[in-house]
Amino acid sequence: MDLTFVILVEMLYAVASLILISAGLAVVFGMMKVINLAHGEFMMMGGYATITAVNLGVNIFVAMLIVAPLVVGLIGLVVERLVIRHLYGRLVDTMLATWGLSLFFIGMVTLIFGNTTTGISTPIPGFTVGNYQVNGYNFFIILVSIALLIVMLAVLKATRAGLIARGTMQRSDMAAALGYSPDRIYMATFFCGSAIAGLAGAVLAPLVGLVPTSGGAYIAKAFITVIAGGPSLIAGLISSSTLFGLVSQFFTFAISPVIGEVALLVAAVVLLRLLPQGVTGKFFKGKL
Amino acid sequence: MIKTSATRDVVTTLVVAALLITIMPQLIGTYTLTVLVVYGMLGLSLGLIWGFGGILCFGQAAYFGLGAYTYAIAAVNFGESTLPMLLAVLVPALFAAILGAMMFYGRLTDVYLGVITLVVTLILFKFINSTAGPQYKIGDARLGGFNGIPGFQTLNVPGRPNDYIWGDAYFYFCAIALVIVYLLVTWLLRSSFGRIAVGIRENETRIALMGYDVAARKTVLFAIGAAIAGLSGALFANWAEIVTPGLFSLGQSAEIIIWCIVGGLGTRFGPVIGAAGLAYLKFLLGQQSMIDNTLIIGLILVFFVLFLPKGILPAVTDIWRVSFGRRKRRGARTRRGRGGRQHG
Numbered sequence: 001m002d003l004t005f006v007i008l009v010e011m012l013y014a015v016a017s018l019i020l021i022s023a024g025l026a027v028v029f030g031m032m033k034v035i036n037l038a039h040g041e042f043m044m045m046g047g048y049a050t051i052t053a054v055n056l057g058v059n060i061f062v063a064m065l066i067v068a069p070l071v072v073g074l075i076g077l078v079v080e081r082l083v084i085r086h087l088y089g090r091l092v093d094t095m096l097a098t099w100g101l102s103l104f105f106i107g108m109v110t111l112i113f114g115n116t117t118t119g120i121s122t123p124i125p126g127f128t129v130g131n132y133q134v135n136g137y138n139f140f141i142i143l144v145s146i147a148l149l150i151v152m153l154a155v156l157k158a159t160r161a162g163l164i165a166r167g168t169m170q171r172s173d174m175a176a177a178l179g180y181s182p183d184r185i186y187m188a189t190f191f192c193g194s195a196i197a198g199l200a201g202a203v204l205a206p207l208v209g210l211v212p213t214s215g216g217a218y219i220a221k222a223f224i225t226v227i228a229g230g231p232s233l234i235a236g237l238i239s240s241s242t243l244f245g246l247v248s249q250f251f252t253f254a255i256s257p258v259i260g261e262v263a264l265l266v267a268a269v270v271l272l273r274l275l276p277q278g279v280t281g282k283f284f285k286g287k288l
Numbered sequence: 289m290i291k292t293s294a295t296r297d298v299v300t301t302l303v304v305a306a307l308l309i310t311i312m313p314q315l316i317g318t319y320t321l322t323v324l325v326v327y328g329m330l331g332l333s334l335g336l337i338w339g340f341g342g343i344l345c346f347g348q349a350a351y352f353g354l355g356a357y358t359y360a361i362a363a364v365n366f367g368e369s370t371l372p373m374l375l376a377v378l379v380p381a382l383f384a385a386i387l388g389a390m391m392f393y394g395r396l397t398d399v400y401l402g403v404i405t406l407v408v409t410l411i412l413f414k415f416i417n418s419t420a421g422p423q424y425k426i427g428d429a430r431l432g433g434f435n436g437i438p439g440f441q442t443l444n445v446p447g448r449p450n451d452y453i454w455g456d457a458y459f460y461f462c463a464i465a466l467v468i469v470y471l472l473v474t475w476l477l478r479s480s481f482g483r484i485a486v487g488i489r490e491n492e493t494r495i496a497l498m499g500y501d502v503a504a505r506k507t508v509l510f511a512i513g514a515a516i517a518g519l520s521g522a523l524f525a526n527w528a529e530i531v532t533p534g535l536f537s538l539g540q541s542a543e544i545i546i547w548c549i550v551g552g553l554g555t556r557f558g559p560v561i562g563a564a565g566l567a568y569l570k571f572l573l574g575q576q577s578m579i580d581n582t583l584i585i586g587l588i589l590v591f592f593v594l595f596l597p598k599g600i601l602p603a604v605t606d607i608w609r610v611s612f613g614r615r616k617r618r619g620a621r622t623r624r625g626r627g628g629r630q631h632g
Contacts, residue, residue: 035399083594087594091398091399092344092398093593093597095402096545096546096549096593097590097593097594099542099545099546100585100587100588100593101586101590102586103582103583103585103586103589104583104586104590105586106580106582106586107579107580107581107582107583107584107585107586108580108583110580110582111579216538219538220407220538223403223406224403224407227399227400227403258414258415258417258418261414262414262415265407265408265410265411268403268407269404272400272403272404273391273394273396276394276395276396
């Protein structure tokens, strides 16, 4: 019974962290069709922003939920204005430019913070269930990812801004004809995507030892989750995160964590081969 | 006409190569030069499948690493280097053929192709990293996980395991291998296979409607690229005398792509010069500790994508043509008429 509970929490946590990792990319890649290979570095910078803010005396939750998204969002804004703006519609070029950016950020952070592992302790204590120790912070991550999904859904579906953004992504010329500036909307959307990436990096920061290269650990997972999710933003995110989270946790418990990671990647390759349009290319069509 | 332009091509290659092989060792030590040559070959492998076949492979490092590991494992087992060299070419080619067949017959294109090759590289990286225990071994060779495999038999004269090829001799060996591979690539691109590959890059549907088996041709080209990368991996293993999982890393894959972009896509010489140039730049940057060299490599890539997306070689060719081409326009045009520029 205890073990079942623990495994259940672990599975939920795995799914939630995949959702967090991929949400920012889902906005940038899924909506804007910008392949942002610097996504992992955005997350990494979110983590560093949190740690810096905490060291300066800011409350850790404020640092994670407000400071980090703002900082990373602003960095994203600068990047969009300087680089990405010139490359919309050139898929391969954006991919290469953002790869360059990711190397640049790694170098920059190494220069500022040094090539050492930093970290902060988790703000929520763990507790025991029977013979098992459960990390209380896992529940926080699950909560944040649920809240994030609800906010994203609400903004995209229920607000005017979300409607305009979705419309512009579909037909920017139409949006322009109706008097909205696609340039600004792209800028704002990229800001939101970067901010979500920053939030994710910040929330996950207490769980990992942060080094300048830790973005690399996220990027592949984020990409396969978003691509396997397919055209629908939120439904795709939930379905592919659930699938990959369950597969990797199953193999982690059954064999070992490394095999769990490998199983996730193999599942992704098989899934892409079978459903090249992603999960929501076949199921849940037309949902958001 | 084709015959003469082909002859001219071969003669130019040989003359330039001979000049470089004689002059360069005077400027840079042969030890550093060897690895530049090896990287040049690796750049050429991606330049072939990406620049001419239009297949953007994010995992060229996988074949590089696979070649190096195959060589190391086989060399430990055989205690001799001839067969391991052959295996180091065949194993990556076979692996690529299987992976390629899976992707191309599934009609996967650009982004999906990129993601799958990236993921496969990651799988290999993670797997090799986790093989530290003594239970992971192939024959006598322990995979060694994060520490890699040191101390294998390095290149020897075929049939005589005690006559090692090393130092200056090894540099000339690698340089000549690169020239041979380069000429083979030239030949391949001039053959009908190469022309159809370029056709597939330009318009896949049209070539398919003409009755060519696009998937099969892409798979073969992909495997050839992997074979070249595998060979360069084996040469690298011989140079470094150790193989580590770092060969499979994403950073390595990134670098190969950057070499091609900077050197110039759709050319044969561009990726080679891009690889050697940037690797040397990295070597020089590594000697100073002021600025982190990832930062500079990143800036170079962003700069090239934004301002010089065609790469150095085509840009230089264009400048050359604008400044000196006018007087010779007639000669230039007849030469270009046979697609000479395409193969630049």
